Amino acid sequence: MRKKDILNKKSLVFLEKYLNNASPTGSESNGQKLWMDYLKPYVDTFITDIYGTCVGVINPEANYRVVIEGHADEISWYVNYITDNGLIYVIRNGGSDHQIAPSKRVIIHTKNGIVDGIFGWPAIHTRNRGKEETPSLDNIFIDVGCKTKKEVEKLGIHVGCVITYPDEFFVLNKVNFVGRALDNRMGGFMIAEVARLLQENKVKLPFGLYITNSVQEEIGLRGAEMITQTIKPNVAIVTDVCHDTTTPMIEKKREGETEIGKGPVISYAPAVQNRLRDLLIATAEKEKIPFQRLASSRSTGTDTDAFAYSNGGVASALISLPLRYMHTTVEMAHRNDVENVIQLIYESLLVIKNHQSFSYFD
Secondary structure, eight states, X not given: OOGGGSOOHXXXXXXXXXXXXXXXXXXXXXXXXXXXXXHGGGOSEEEEOTTOOEEEEESTTOSSEEEEEEEOOBOEEEEEEEOTTSEEEEEXXXXXXXXXXXXXXXXXXXXXXXXXXXXXXXXXXXXXXXXXXXXXXXXXXXXXXXXXXXXXXXXXOOTTOEXXXXXXXXXXTXXXXXXXXXXXXXXXXXXHHHHHHHHHTTOOOSSEEEEEEESOGGGTSHHHHHHHHHHXXXXXXXXXXEEOTTSTTXXXXXXXXXXXXXXXXXXXXXXXXXXXXXXXXXXXXXXXXXXXXXXXXSOOSSHHHHHHTSTTOOEEXXXXXXXXXXXXXXXXXXXXXXXXXXXXXXXXXXXXXXXXXXXXXX
């Protein structure tokens, strides 16, 4: 398979629609419906669970089960407190960055529909320049244009309403995908593309392939923790994002050195099974797919950990998409890296398919 064959016009239309849709942790259902609609022609059946994780299955009758996985949820906020004069204070839903909030537009999800709002911030003229406060959870607030708490509540806003950013996907300098929630709906997109390529190339797998789009990763890998008990896989190849550490204010001695445009990142960590990782590396080298390496001292902090330590142990590995400005509304990934992650997963599945014995990973 040549890399130029990977992404097509239909793929990119889906990617934009998928990224622009809000899928906050705990409320991923609309995004999951979009994902399942796109994936439907390429799988035999679906599994869903009560919290919203979706799995497209190819060859569901097979006893040996391989997972390829990404997570569906994006960071967001919850309404936590409404003041008497109609201002809204928030708490995190996932790892939302309080420092980027001031002056951002937001959308508040209510049973009456979407309500627009803004994160307010005092004008520069009014701040104490000798001792300026920095944004924190104690002082950022949302203004929906109301004067009283009663006005706010009439809009359908109450404690527990989820808040997301409306920022939309765009392409920067022809090759850079930019938007909110590339972490990690880009993972859901990439595993769906693998399924598409398998179907288009008429690949028949001797194992069951479980294309898994998990929920609730941003609050502790919870979706993967649940669905792995349902699937009971033998192998899991997880894709998530990692940091481009070449931008300012990042210490490479602590974070390692990885960069967008230089290929998928293959992780070394206790949760990563050595033989499966070595298979990924050997596949990348054979297929001339550029890749980078990253070491994690205790855990990967991704759904890899949830799969690896489940069901008595599952051979698991992590392929990450390098990303700039993670957990902001301008997350940036390079198109070449996206295509190379897809190709690496696809080619690795073909290697697993051609192994004489699946017990290689046991």
